[in-house]
Amino acid sequence: SSHFAQVGGNSQAPPWPLHLICVLRVGCWAMGCSCAKSDAVQAAEPLAGGKGREKPPSSDIIAKKVAQAKNTRVLALGQCGLRSLPTGSTGAGTETLRTVDLANNTLSKLPDDIASWASCQKLLCSQNVLTSLPAAIGQLAALQRLELSGNRLRDLGSALPQLGNLQILLLDGNSLGPQLPETSLGGVLATSLEELDLAGNGLRELPAALATLVRLLRLTLARNELTQLPDSLKALAKLQRLDASDNKLVSVPSALFTECSFLDDVWLKGNPMDRLQLQQTPGFETFLERRRQRINAKIDSHVVGDVNLAVCGLD
Numbered sequence: 001s002s003h004f005a006q007v008g009g010n011s012q013a014p015p016w017p018l019h020l021i022c023v024l025r026v027g028c029w030a031m032g033c034s035c036a037k038s039d040a041v042q043a044a045e046p047l048a049g050g051k052g053r054e055k056p057p058s059s060d061i062i063a064k065k066v067a068q069a070k071n072t073r074v075l076a077l078g079q080c081g082l083r084s085l086p087t088g089s090t091g092a093g094t095e096t097l098r099t100v101d102l103a104n105n106t107l108s109k110l111p112d113d114i115a116s117w118a119s120c121q122k123l124l125c126s127q128n129v130l131t132s133l134p135a136a137i138g139q140l141a142a143l144q145r146l147e148l149s150g151n152r153l154r155d156l157g158s159a160l161p162q163l164g165n166l167q168i169l170l171l172d173g174n175s176l177g178p179q180l181p182e183t184s185l186g187g188v189l190a191t192s193l194e195e196l197d198l199a200g201n202g203l204r205e206l207p208a209a210l211a212t213l214v215r216l217l218r219l220t221l222a223r224n225e226l227t228q229l230p231d232s233l234k235a236l237a238k239l240q241r242l243d244a245s246d247n248k249l250v251s252v253p254s255a256l257f258t259e260c261s262f263l264d265d266v267w268l269k270g271n272p273m274d275r276l277q278l279q280q281t282p283g284f285e286t287f288l289e290r291r292r293q294r295i296n297a298k299i300d301s302h303v304v305g306d307v308n309l310a311v312c313g314l315d
Helices: 002-009 018-030 033-047 059-072 112-116 135-138 186-189 207-213 233-235 254-259 274-279 285-300
Strands: 074-076 097-101 122-124 145-147 168-170 195-197 219-221 241-244 266-267
Touching: 059 074, 097 112, 112 135, 122 195, 254 285
Parallel strands: 074 097, 097 122, 122 145, 145 168, 168 195, 195 219, 219 241, 241 266
Antiparallel strands: none
C-alpha cells in the first residue's frame, strides 16, 4: 500500500491535480488499503525481532491477564514475550473466550489445546514465528477473524476449510510459496470467507481451490511472483477488490472484468504490463464505469473528474 503513502501523509500542497489526488485517496480507502496496517506491521517488526522491545510483563502480570480473561472473555497476551502459551490459557474455563490476542510474541507453534477456545471469534497471531498450524484450529467453529500476518508459515495444513464462519483470513508476509496445496482452502470455508490476504508469500501459482471461495469480496495477492491470474477467478462472482500489485503479470484475464460484475477496484502497480493492452482488454471499459459510479457515490462528481488508469496503478 506504499502507493498511497505520500498522498495520505504529505501535509503540504502536493504537485498533482486535485481530481487525481481525490481518486487516489478514495482508491486507497476503497481498496481497503493496508496503509495503516503496514505502518503497524513495520512498527511491530522490532518487537518480533527483539530489538527495541519493551520489557515484557512479569509472570505474575501474565497470570493475572489469564485470570481476568475468564471474566472479560478477552485473552490479551500481545507483546508479552511469550515463547509458549502460559498455564491456564487453554483448557477448562477458556471455553467462553471471544477474543485471543497473541500478536507480537515469539510463538513457534500453537498447541492442540487451543481446541478449548470453542467460542473464540477473533484469533490474532500476527508477528510470531509460527511455521505451521495445528489441526485443532479447525475445531474453532465460531472463528470469524484469523490474523497470521508476519509469521514463517510454510504450510497451512488442511484444517482451515473446516471453518464455516471465518470471514477474514490474513496470511500476508509468510513463506507459503511457490504454491498453496489445494487442501489449504475450500470446504465450508468457501461459504463464509470474505477477505483473503496472501501478499508477500513468494507464490508463483494460485490453487484451483481459490476459485471455490464464492463469497470472497477482497483478495490481496500483492508482492508475489505470479506470472498470470487464472481464468477460474471469474467464479468469484462477489469479488469487489483485487490487489495484484508487484508481481510479474503481463495481462489480466478478460473474464475478471466481464464475469465479476461487482469488481470495481483493481491495483496492478509494479507489474510488467502494457497500459494500452490493458485498455483493450474486453470488459475493461465496463470496469472503469463501475468504478466511476462507485466513486461518484462517495464524493461530489465535480471533484472526482474523469477516472483514469491511475486507479490501476499503471502510468
